[in-house]
């Protein structure tokens with residue numbers, strides 16, 4: 062990787078784009094830490110597509126133009142590395158896909174990418190619906206649940222089964238489930254665009270249980286790798302992702318298979334990157350549906366039509382036995398369900414911002430961004446831009462017609478990022494999102510508990526700060 066240098070920028074005087082300036086040092090950084098989304102929204106709408114400000118001595122550029130984002134993430138991606146905060150996550154994720162850089166990343170990506178091909182991902186559909194159906198089975202008519210917790214548990218169960226082929230139990234006293242949660246919290250803190258900076262600020266207490274949790278998870282993952290290798294030697298094929306990764310090799314570079322450490326890093330990465338994002342997306346979707354009953358009814362009509370809910374018979378928890386759980390064949394027919402999920406990720410993008418750092422000076426529009434500067438591209442800010450979305454705050458899944466899709470610039474909607482660093486799990490996430498919405502909403506209607514506050518908590522993912530309490534009503 063090229064060394065970062067600012068020498069080239071000294072040959073001309075730097076003209077900064079417009080942006081907020083404060084005489085008080087770190088005032089903006091404090092505002093950002095308290096409310097990052099509001100801070101970025103205000104800056105983008107006051108100063109336009111390209112703005113500049115400083116966090117301490119660090120120059121930051123907020124880019125809110127789809128064509129410039131495309132240039133950074135696709136055409137000129139080699140000129141950028143991930144921002145420092147993310148690199149700190151290497152302590153947990155090692156050299157997994159999220160944290161590695163440069164040639165090593167690109168090679169690992171080439172090896173792993175085939176395992177995420179939509180045709181291979183299809184085989185996880187039954188796992189997804191089985192866990193979702195189990196969750197629905199546990200619920201009772203009229204009960205109130207924290208739907209965020211429920212989604213976190215179910216998506217964690219799904220990713221564990223899909224990756225390792227084994228169950229992760231999530232009871233209160235379950236060590237593995239807790240260890241995963243501890244690591245995820247830690248991971249989340251460090252993933253903030255200024256994770257490293259933020260880490261130095263005393264308000265943030267570092268989780269003491271983290272080292273213990275990491276050791277426990279490491280030993281489980283290494284054991285699973287050993288078990289998979291033994292099975293492979295005995296000629297036993299397994300259908301999980303770890304088995305696919307074990308088999309994978311870089312044909313292009315004629316490089317052999319991954320060693321145990323590489324596999325550990327990739328598995329841990331997929332564990333952590335692969336469930337909280339989807340859990341948040343689903344939580345916000347269910348919240349939006351509770352707030353927009355007309356959309357909820359239209360969704361239910363589609364589910365009845367596609368899944369054919371006939372011959373109702375009540376089961377012990379009040380749901381109908383005949384409610385059909387969707388299958389992979391139904392997914393392409395669930396067009397409105399797909400639009401609901403798409404629109405929900407527009408309003409509440411689970412990854413709400415992407416950060417990069419320029420390796421060399423970078424020209425954007427009439428400005429030169431000096432090497433070392435941080436660049437922020439926020440999905441949340443872009444997805445609320447009235448230039449691309451009429452009534453941007455409105456939850457309106459029907460806006461996603463062919464006409465809108467064909468006119469929108471590529472990076473005016475980018476919940477999964479893009480390019481070589483874009484989300485490798487995107488096909489998995491779409492499948493899981495659609496199947497879980499269909500399974501849940503085919504059986505349950507949700508009513509938000511109005512005494513319960515809803516607020517955004519933007520860590521690397523966009524969570525509901527106080528969870529999401531919902532009263533469940535069975536669909537009869």
Ligand code: HEM
Nearest residue numbers: 158159334335338339342411412477478482484485486490
């Ligand atoms: C709704 C769900 C999801 C959303 C919104 C999402 C979003 C994203 C975004 C925006 C990135 C790029 C970050 C950047 O450019 O800095 C990313 C990367 C990544 N995601 Fe996802 N993700 C989701 C689900 C998943 C799932 C289900 C998996 C795995 C099963 C996964 C695995 C990964 C990995 C490994 C990367 C790093 C890719 C690389 O750098 O090569 N994600 N995700």
